[in-house]
Amino acid sequence: MMNNLAFDYTINDAVTISPLAEEKLLEIVSSESDIEGIRIYVSGGGCNGMTYGMTLVESATEFDCNWERNGLKLYVDAVALNFLEGMEIDYVTQGLNSSFVFKNVFSSTGGSGACGSCGAAGGGCA
Numbered sequence: 458m459m460n461n462l463a464f465d466y467t468i469n470d471a472v473t474i475s476p477l478a479e480e481k482l483l484e485i486v487s488s489e490s491d492i493e494g495i496r497i498y499v500s501g502g503g504c505n506g507m508t509y510g511m512t513l514v515e516s517a518t519e520f521d522c523n524w525e526r527n528g529l530k531l532y533v534d535a536v537a538l539n540f541l542e543g544m545e546i547d548y549v550t551q552g553l554n555s556s557f558v559f560k561n562v563f564s565s566t567g568g569s570g571a572c573g574s575c576g577a578a579g580g581g582c583a
Contacts, residue, residue, distance in 0.1 A: 471542050472497070472524060472533070478548040478557060482511075483529050491515055494523075494530030497546075499537040507540055509559040 474482070486492050492513045501508040517523060517532050524531040533541060545560040 471522075471538060471544075472531070473545045474524075474526075474529075474531075475545065475547040478546045479527065479529055481548045481557070482531075482546075483527065486513070486529065489513060493517070494532055496521075496532045497537070497541065498534070499540045509541075509544075511546075511557065 482495055486494060493516050494514055496512050496514045498510055498512065499507050500510070514532060517530075518534075520534050520536075521532040522535050522538050524533075543561050547558045547560055549556060549558045
């Protein structure tokens, strides 16, 4: 039997963005002429946990899920979205340093991002 359910490419509430982060991302996208939005990506894994980041993109791909609000467009590969469920992107200033921060990145996988037994015989990352 054929399943007629279509894949929903809208991120909805899987990823939230603080108002300040949204404002800063809009500033970045608006300052670039050929940029359509921001791609959120996940890479790595293993003992150091996953690495989360963002990059500018000219257009979405056929594999992207999307999030759009107030003119800001975010894209996430459908596979990477599984690792971002429940994540919040914030923009934090501490002293002279300001950066985007990914909060709650392990809420869906139950991991802690730490590895207590790397290098130990028979040890592995939980």
